[in-house]
Amino acid sequence: MPSLDPFFTEWARRRPGRARSLERAAALARALGLDDDRAPVLGVVGSKGKGTTATTAAAALASAGLRTVLVTGPSFRSYRERVRVDGMSVTDTELDALGARIDAARRGLPPVEESGGYLAPSGLFLVAGLLHARDVEADVCVLEAGMGGHRDELRLVGPEVVALGSVFAEHVGVLGDTVEEIAREKARVAGERTRALVRLPQTAGVAAEVDAALAEATGGRVRAEVVDPGRPGVEPPPALRPPGLSAASGVLGTAAAARMLDHLGRPPLDRERLYAVLGTLRLPGRLSHHAVPTEDASGGGDGGATGDAGGESTGAVPDAEVLVDSAIDRAGVSAALAHARGLWGRVDHVLLCLPDHKDVSGAVEALGDLPVTAVRLPEAHLRFEHALPDHWGRMDADGLSPAALRALGTRVLALGTVYFTGRVLEAVDAPTDRLFG
Template sequence: MDVDGVFFREWEARAPGERRSLRRARALADALGVLPPGVPVLTVVGSKGKGTAAVYASAYLAAAGLRVCTVTSPGLRSNRDRIRIDGRAVTTGELGALAETLERRIAGLPGRSDGYLSPAGLFMLAGLVRARRAGADAIVLEAGMGGRSDEVSLVRADVAAITPVFLEHAGVLGDTPAEIAREKRGVAGPGTRVVSAPQTDDVAAALEPAEVVPPGDPEFADVLPPGLGRTSAELGIAAARRLLGRDAPPARARDVLASVVLPGRLSAHTVPGSGTEVLVDSAIDRTGVRAALAAARARWGGVDHVLVCLPDHKDLDGAVAALDGLAVTFVRLPLPHLRFTRPLPRGWRVAEAAEVTPAAIAALGRRVLAVGTVYFTAAVLDAVDADTERVFVSAGARRPRGSGA
């Protein structure tokens, strides 16, 4: 069975200008019987840091003794990474079984007259099925691109966590950061408790009412990630606490949070068969690239080469400014929904994604920084054979209650 085909078939066959269909996604959810999910739901939206917030929220919930299903987008290395139970990715067999379930139900839907079923939406629905089969006590959903326009809006969120919002997907989600923020906040419904990372004044006004989580919580400061990821981690923990209505046991929470591993978020990896180390970060704007560069210099004292991959809708100008004077290779991905047409600095090399091999990375020097969109960092993680099987360890997690629906 072509497992990936089940999730990507309609998206790959979409017509120019065709949009995802929330109506068909809801019809599929009804056919699967996953709405309502029957357990508390925490949904994460925003422009940057959603994956970090989702993982730390999940880890905190697991530390409180809950069995947690986490759905993120896209995967770190493979599509199995998109759906996790207590931090562990689903197996190949489990993903295949979920694909079979979806394919049977999709076959019974009316024809696609108002749009396609998006991959992110289908993985979310597969995650809801997996949560029920695993006997999950809570679900953490990371939105794909939007909020109100995303399939996560079909699932009533008990808590919505909003990571920093900035101008991305302009003209699709909105023309200003405030418009984009309102679209993302649209994931919250009546009764949803909304918590937000600190935002710019215009975004904060658009998100009201929302509870702002101040940075610098000292309780777990020594086990949280450095740099910009800390804000998202703190937001995830705060959102999990709101969902629980209580605190997890402090010692257990510390142990589980300390076990969190975030490949592709300032993660360092040795390139197989070489003495090269690559620092991988999913930075997509000037601030993120500068932070990643500062982390690399703090680790190594300098940087030999930078691999960067930013499609047209990301902050390429900011990356160019941040990387001025460095040896840079710009990598293009063969994905039809990403465009790479903007002019590059004259001194930058250009490479295709297939050229990002262990040997090619090692040839760039002993200290290589790789930054860019998560699709690119996934390719780098794959090239260095990074371990993405488990993102946190929840010792003593309960066994599944049953096979479910």
Template structure:
């Protein structure tokens, strides 16, 4: 495993009440010369589905012959997955090289005490993506925001195109006290470089909030453009979209990529090539299906975090298998535990606790549910639950499950 100190050093040493510093991140970008080597950026924000949107955008760009660096997060099995070129993760040697370049530049900066905060890990990976694009001669970057907002490094980098997924009450009390406030904050990743914002349909209140934020951020130049997944003829067709609730995110990604190609003066991919590339997209932990090593059973893994997502995943599994033997569920208290409980009524469930100190698992659960720690999730323990197991919950958990079943996560799609 390559040294990852520069990604996490300042975050690990942060003081209580200290926040990420865009000023320090800007200084790092300047030290690396990335402000002089401007690669067009497609930024992705939203409450859910950002990774799917970013992946489909990168796939559509790559299919057009445009060399594409994709940055997503969090990772599942390796930090190498955070940075990809044309659908494939960087190698350990490439990540180590990026880490060394970042560390050398970081050490050249004045001390953290002279800034208003620290370099955040998610921002460091975004900067690593820009660095990898320069090192490999990529023509465009697709960058997934963290929570998004005017404090996100994506705003500092300055996306030419913003893709906005559906906005709902995720991060209430953090990014805003209402859904429109959250939407406004997420839209503020736009700035003077932004030429387009492509959005899934939103409520009228969210549309108004996004419009106001765009007017403020772009000098009233950019208007939101809505892509309607249910409109006849919208690409990709249903058989090339991801399953379940992720389908709309796939449509958004392709639409945003097409908008970016137009701004770059490049042609969209020929239809046959686009069909081949999109048809080969594989999304780990988004209703992904895997064999259980050493056993005859299967497991479907999905990063559902609310009742609607849990119900959709359950319906998908039943459609494939005809039934579900058991569900592994890992939802910290700040997720929609009550909604998941309602969706899983009558299904055998084992609730899983994670060891991360910042996650709480104190929500009262049904007495008939079993409870285990995440370290107990192994191929053997999964197989003991039945031949048709559904694993649902936060990415911290689904990454562990993918690791347990040795899922392939390095390649999301092939360029041809």
């Protein structure tokens, strides 16, 4: 297991009220020679679906023959999944080496007290990805932002192409007090290096705010390009898009990759090669379904997946399965429930893990009279105090295991925040090292 101290030391030691420091992150990048010497970057921002957009974009670029480094977060089962080359996670040894270089450069910076803030873990994984891209002579990087945009380390990188997913009311009061303010924060990840911004359709108010923020950030050089998943002929075809609500993110990722190829002066995406790579796409925790192993069969490393990203079963039907999805609101829960019923015909039990800042009320309404167990995570910064139906069960996330899943039935739907779905993937030993190829 890799040492994570270089990525979490300053965050773990932060004082109350102290914020992340982009100035300190910029100084670290300069110390590592990343301010100029880096691969071209496709940056992904949005309220939901960033990981799917980034992964699809990376797969599309890889199909064009580009060596592609992908940085996403949070991870599923291991922090080394935060950095990938052509869809494959770096090794523990590689992540350790990257962390050691980052730590050596960090120690050469002024004390945290002088910089006014700490180095955030998510930003340090971006740095690790850029370092690794230089090491492996990558042609391009695909970097997923954290929850923000202008205040995210991705802005310091200066992405040449930006992919903007759907924007809605998440982190209200942190990123902004309205959806329009949140959209402005995300669009302002663009900067002097940005040559294109590709976005999904938005509400009129959000679209106007994105256009204004983009014009401000780029001096009017760049205008948003809209890709509509509902328009006939838009790539990829529906059969090769991620399932459920993630389908739009697959379209956005493909369009952003095509725009990056154009920026680099490369030939356009070849349909045959694109379709071949997208056919291998695996998105854990995005309507992914897995066999629930027996206790003595778990821990093998290759996982117990029974299907691909589209959720189609292969081979013999296992005696117990779990469908895992990172749904966090009414629409997502409803879509996941419909997918599960289409796949299985029934749902025996639902595991739901939504902290109070998610759409708990919407999820409760969508699940109706189904048997549900609410799961609590141990993370101190998350609150689980929202009123829930009396007939729901309760459990702590530490109790997740193959036996616990099997006790709920043979067709279990696990929904909630990515920190929870990662635990479910761990419990069933799901394969998460390779996402495509």
